[in-house]
Amino acid sequence: MGAARAEFQRTGYEAASTRKIASAAGCNPALISRYYGSKIGLFEAVMEECIDLAPLQGLPLPEMVEALADIALGKADPTGGFDPLVVAIKSSGSVEAQDVIRTKLGNPMVKQLAALIGGNNSDQKAGVILSIISGMFVGRVSVDAEALSADHDSALKELLVHAMTAVLSPDR
Amino acid sequence: MGAARAEFQRTGYEAASTRKIASAAGCNPALISRYYGSKIGLFEAVMEECIDLAPLQGLPLPEMVEALADIALGKADPTGGFDPLVVAIKSSGSVEAQDVIRTKLGNPMVKQLAALIGGNNSDQKAGVILSIISGMFVGRVSVDAEALSADHDSALKELLVHAMTAVLSPDR
DNA sequence: AAGGTAAGTCAACAGGTGATTACTTGGATA
DNA sequence: TATCCAAGTAATCACCTGTTGACTTACCTT
Incomplete structure (x- = not known):
């Protein structure tokens, strides 16, 4: 999810709120819990992308x-x-x-x-x-x-x- | 203030709450606002101590x-x-x-x-x-x-x- | 066409945040 | 002794947090 990457990069994990991420992505905050389980789950998915x-x-x-x-x-x-x-x-x-x-x-x-x-x-x-x-x-x-x-x-x-x-x- | 230094060092600025700092210091959270103006003011005071x-x-x-x-x-x-x-x-x-x-x-x-x-x-x-x-x-x-x-x-x-x-x- | 399933929305929750206010206390000064 | 000022307290404000559950919508299968 591009918006999450951008927001995490801008402010780090703690200061990035699921609401801001969702609004930037044009979707509902509840979807994050639904698809990634939790905020840290989303973070985990984002960080999968390692430097190659x-x-x-x-x-x-x-x-x-x-x-x-x-x-x-x-x-x-x-x-x-x-x-x-x-x-x-x-x-x-x-x-x-x-x-x-x-x-x-x-x-x-x-x-x-x-x-x-x-x-x-x-x-x-x-x-x-x-x-x-x-x-x-x-x-x-x-x-x-x-x-x-x-x-x-x-x-x-x-x-x-x-x-x-x-x-x-x-x-x- | 020693408690503030310890807490900022443990969790960083964002995650450190004035309530925790005050309780660790055994004083009232309102005193932080009184003496340092705000949380960032306290942080500023703490960071005065540069490595020599x-x-x-x-x-x-x-x-x-x-x-x-x-x-x-x-x-x-x-x-x-x-x-x-x-x-x-x-x-x-x-x-x-x-x-x-x-x-x-x-x-x-x-x-x-x-x-x-x-x-x-x-x-x-x-x-x-x-x-x-x-x-x-x-x-x-x-x-x-x-x-x-x-x-x-x-x-x-x-x-x-x-x-x-x-x-x-x-x-x- | 009917039923089921996944996607998405909305409102609310329980808790925590920094900051402000009015108030009480203690000690020094005159 | 009476007054004043600084120190400290407790309650409260308005806001933001992640998460949940009930609800609606759309699509796909039979």
Whole structure:
């Protein structure tokens, strides 16, 4: 349901009300309970849509790093304007949303990226990379820090590429 | 007010109710309006307490990086059990909380760290470092990813040190 | 045409929210 | 002692929340 995705992305799980979602979708709030059981059920359905990292498969390390940096800067749009990580961050105040986020988004993405990385500590490397991406989202979307604005994209990308390369380089 | 800090940290701004805060503090909810004007006023007062990066001043780069990595892993406790970044992340669903976070926490911390770093693009470097720290908080606290659990602290610290060093090294 | 089933609507619920108001108390000042 | 002011309390306001149950509508099958 597109309206739910948009609303969850705009305000996070807690602040998004079923009434607003339903009215944006042009339907009745009662339908949410009917079809998804509850609000958290709707959230679960929305978060099924994971970021797909398959396009990164087989890329040599420098290009993979560059692609990851683009994701961190919001330049890649793998899910058509819907950013599950933004939803996850904005929803992190809710305890019940956290469970959904961990099972539907967090651990699956770590596993997915770890498989692409391979080698020693690949889970931890993937976790750190995804943390860097998440952190950039926090800085740009939530905190809206001046230093991370799009004006400095080129400098930021260079920094991110260096950081991610340092994490992923296998020389240890 | 200690109870407010604890409650905001536990649930974020939106989900924390003035009634719960007041009852935890053993006082009347009306006192919040009286002394802080409103709930957001209380939040503003709580977020005044910024992370103090002064202890990092004058440290050579390798030690500064290590200290920052410790902060990212939650090993440093510069504000006595109160973690403004956790509050910021968990509160990022609320629009009004965002303003407070940006002005009281985000930009001040960037400036503070940028001053310690110096050199070209110090604002961006500081922003990326703080993003990495924030991201690790997201991964460990909100998403609670297995790969980032305390079991792997030594491997994680090594990765973080490499990443941060790559960001902060002046050779460019 | 009749019956059944799914889709959708509407009003109401019980509970929780932040904020305001009028009121009582306690201690200091003059 | 009488007065005043700040501190704290209790009740209440108007609003919003997710969810439920009874009801109407439309369509499809027999």
